[in-house]
Amino acid sequence: MIIPVRCFTCGKLIGDKWEEFARRVKAGEEPGEVLDSLEIKRYCCRRMLLSHVEIIDEILRFYEEAEKRKEARNQYY
Amino acid sequence: MEIEVLEKNDVNMRLLIRGVDTPFVNALRRTVLAEVPCMAIDEVVIIENSSVLQDEIIAHRLGLIPLKTDLNGYNLPEECPCKSEFGCNLCRVSLTLDAEAKEGTRTVYSGELISENPDIVPVSDKIPIVKLVKEQKLKLEAYARLGKGKKHAKWQPVSMCTYKYYPQIKIDSKRCDACGKCVEICPRKVLTKNVNKIEVRDLIVCTLCQDCMDVCPQNPPAIDVSWDENTFIFNLESTGALPPKRIITEAIKILDKRLKEFIKHVKVKTREKS
Numbered sequence: 001m002i003i004p005v006r007c008f009t010c011g012k013l014i015g016d017k018w019e020e021f022a023r024r025v026k027a028g029e030e031p032g033e034v035l036d037s038l039e040i041k042r043y044c045c046r047r048m049l050l051s052h053v054e055i056i057d058e059i060l061r062f063y064e065e066a067e068k069r070k071e072a073r074n075q076y077y
Numbered sequence: 078m079e080i081e082v083l084e085k086n087d088v089n090m091r092l093l094i095r096g097v098d099t100p101f102v103n104a105l106r107r108t109v110l111a112e113v114p115c116m117a118i119d120e121v122v123i124i125e126n127s128s129v130l131q132d133e134i135i136a137h138r139l140g141l142i143p144l145k146t147d148l149n150g151y152n153l154p155e156e157c158p159c160k161s162e163f164g165c166n167l168c169r170v171s172l173t174l175d176a177e178a179k180e181g182t183r184t185v186y187s188g189e190l191i192s193e194n195p196d197i198v199p200v201s202d203k204i205p206i207v208k209l210v211k212e213q214k215l216k217l218e219a220y221a222r223l224g225k226g227k228k229h230a231k232w233q234p235v236s237m238c239t240y241k242y243y244p245q246i247k248i249d250s251k252r253c254d255a256c257g258k259c260v261e262i263c264p265r266k267v268l269t270k271n272v273n274k275i276e277v278r279d280l281i282v283c284t285l286c287q288d289c290m291d292v293c294p295q296n297p298p299a300i301d302v303s304w305d306e307n308t309f310i311f312n313l314e315s316t317g318a319l320p321p322k323r324i325i326t327e328a329i330k331i332l333d334k335r336l337k338e339f340i341k342h343v344k345v346k347t348r349e350k351s
Contacts, residue, residue: 002130005141005204012236013143013316016187016203042237056208059129060182063210 002056009044021049083281083310090321091281092311093243102240102309108328111227114153115234115318116146116197118172118219125216128207135207139219140231142187143200143316146223148327150196153223170197170221178209185215197221200317234324237314242304244283248275253299259289275300281310 003018017038024034035046084091094102121136128135152158152168159165172192176185188202207215224232246267255275260268268289269278283302290298315321 001134002138002208003205005138007236010236011230011233011316012314013201013204015205016201018205019203056129060208060210063129063213064182067211 001059003052003054004048007042007045007048010042012040012042012045014040014045014048018049018052018054022054085321087320088315088317090313090315090325092313092325094240094309094311096307097309098307102311104332105311105325105328106238106240108332109235109238109313109324110233112225112331113234113319113324113327114146114148114223114225115232115316116144116151116170116221116223117229117231118142118144119222119224120220122218122220123216124218125214127213128209128215129213130207135215135217136219138206139190139217140229142190142204142206143318144197144221145200146234146318147194147196148223148319148323150194151223153225164220164222168222170194172197172219172221173217174206174219175216176209177214178211180211182208182210184208190219234315234319235313236316237312240309240311242285242306243308243310244280244285245303245305246277246280246283247301247303248277249299249301250274252295254295256294258292258294259300262288262292264288 003015005015006012007014017040021031021034021038025031031050035049040046040049078097079095081093081095082090083093118136118139121132121139123132123135126132126135130138150167151170154164154168157165157168159168163169170193172190174185174190176189185206185208186202187199187204187206189206190199192198209215226233253275255270255273257270257275259275260270264286265279265282265284267277267279267283269276285302285304287302289300290302293300313321313324315324319327
């Protein structure tokens with residue numbers, strides 16, 4: 001759903017590193033190198049970011065659309 | 078006992094401990110994991126939540142956020158003189174969060190938590206708590222308390238606490254023909270080939286896998302990997318709640334206190350017998 005606050009296995013804080021990771025990987029950097037530069041050394045923490053899919057963004061789209069429709073309806077009446 | 082600091086920064090610490098045995102180092106490790114207290118959110122009152130995440134999930138996420146801890150200023154709830162289930166100013170810190178998405182979708186970060194004590198704040202301001210769509214709201218009050226790792230992992234001050242034996246690598250220079258096979262196979266690149274000699278480059282990183290011994294064409298192997306049973310490399314990685322040095326000193330204090338109590342009980346028992 002949303003990026004977990006900590007690594008499931010060791011408990012290292014990883015939530016605050018997700019946005020930088022996602023941005024840099026999207027910009028074309030090698031994921032492994034980004035993880036190294038974020039100082040995420042253990043493979044338990046690395047898989048947390050590597051395998052994460054931010055599904056909350058997909059769910060929020062439904063609410064965004066509903067909000068848009070509501071606004072459109074208000075304008076119409 | 079002799080302790081040497083190999084490496085230290087604000088989250089990591091690596092110690093070389095000489096002249097102790099495994100039970101002692103393991104006791105120290107377990108004390109760090111289970112007995113050293115730190116601050117974490119323990120109770121959440123949700124006033125309004127129209128986000129896509131349920132109350133419980135948000136409360137769980139808040140609980141896992143590491144908080145900078147002040148061990149001198151606060152008491153453990155069970156040891157606090159207030160004896161109240163709800164807590165007092167000496168054993169509880171309240172944090173509030175009031176977030177609303179006024180203009181389009183946005184992320185609520187840990188930095189938006191307002192603490193009543195400016196010293197007890199999240200370690201990082203950039204931890205996402207929830208994402209809100211326009212018109213959605215999240216309003217809550219959270220109570221942070223001191224706790225111990227044995228009750229819940231959120232109260233563990235460390236994300237890693239390990240030890241290993243200090244490696245000893247002996248190379249028999251008379252029989253070694255410097256074929257370089259051991260240098261090649263070593264996963265941690267401990268060894269290096271220097272002209273016609275195999276040398277140890279970085280002893281600390283050796284994992285004692287003994288692959289170099291297996292691959293050596295000499296019989297018996299010209300390289301011998303063993304370890305010193307009374308010397309340990311102690312690794313510690315703090316979550317940021319407490320500085321690593323404070324975690325170790327606190328752990329030693331707790332261990333000392335518990336051992337004294339143990340001795341007291343043993344003495345009482347022997348006296349009863351005699």
